[in-house]
Amino acid sequence: MSTQVTAAAMDSEPIYQKLNKIFREVFDDDGLTLKSSTNAADIPDWDSVNHIRLIVSIESAFKVRFAVNEIEELKDVGDLVKLLQIKT
Amino acid sequence: MNSAAAQPRSLASFTEGETVRLAFTVSDGDMEAFAALSGDRNPLHCDEAFARSKGFPGRVVYGALLVAKISQVIGMELPGRDAVWTGLDIQFVAPLSIGEPAELEATVTRVSPAVRALELTLRIRAGEKVIARGKASAVVHRDA
Numbered sequence: 001m002s003t004q005v006t007a008a009a010m011d012s013e014p015i016y017q018k019l020n021k022i023f024r025e026v027f028d029d030d031g032l033t034l035k036s037s038t039n040a041a042d043i044p045d046w047d048s049v050n051h052i053r054l055i056v057s058i059e060s061a062f063k064v065r066f067a068v069n070e071i072e073e074l075k076d077v078g079d080l081v082k083l084l085q086i087k088t
Numbered sequence: 089m090n091s092a093a094a095q096p097r098s099l100a101s102f103t104e105g106e107t108v109r110l111a112f113t114v115s116d117g118d119m120e121a122f123a124a125l126s127g128d129r130n131p132l133h134c135d136e137a138f139a140r141s142k143g144f145p146g147r148v149v150y151g152a153l154l155v156a157k158i159s160q161v162i163g164m165e166l167p168g169r170d171a172v173w174t175g176l177d178i179q180f181v182a183p184l185s186i187g188e189p190a191e192l193e194a195t196v197t198r199v200s201p202a203v204r205a206l207e208l209t210l211r212i213r214a215g216e217k218v219i220a221r222g223k224a225s226a227v228v229h230r231d232a
Binding site: 049051052053055056059060065066067068070071 | 174175198200201202203204205207225227
């Protein structure tokens with residue numbers, strides 16, 4: 001069980017790094033550091049327009065396409081990372 | 089390009105690779121109207137002799153006037169009536185002269201249904217010469 005958790009964590013690290021770069025660019029904040037619990041309430045500039053820019057940037061960077069319900073079900077960055085692990 | 093009223097389209101009707109072209113020629117009247125609108129009376133755009141002294145063949149068309157043509161395509165056709173323009177990244181790589189025929193080409197390069205967004209690649213050419221290139225993004229409001 002612990003081996004599985006470690007493997008999952010290793011897989012998620014490059015995703016967090018890539019996401020962190022995208023978030024910093026979209027929200028123009030070089031000091032932004034993502035945690036699994038980060039959500040829209042933690043980032044003041046996370047408005048509807050930046051949300052669109054964020055999703056399009058993530059789709060482009062990870063070469064994936066999200067469905068409407070996949071995006072609507074995300075509660076935080078941790079959920080987003082899990083979704084990207086499934087889709088990439 | 090259709091010059092009638094802005095056309096409504098559903099998000100599903102857009103496909104990656106779809107292209108719209110707009111041929112245009114900027115006139116003296118367009119330049120004067122834009123100078124009045126913007127307040128930009130830089131002699132590069134308004135004074136023939138000054139522009140030539142800087143190495144240009146004549147007065148240079150305002151870059152923002154080219155952006156106005158992009159606005160026409162986005163607002164009227166691609167995506168059209170239900171669009172909200174959300175971003176533009178553009179480089180002006182060569183001057184366009186007054187009276188010089190040009191063409192704007194806008195191509196859909198990404199459709200993101202999850203956030204109802206389109207990305208467009210833009211090219212403005214005068215003959216073989218590339219005048220400007222860039223990318224734009226827009227959101228398509230929910231279908232009525």
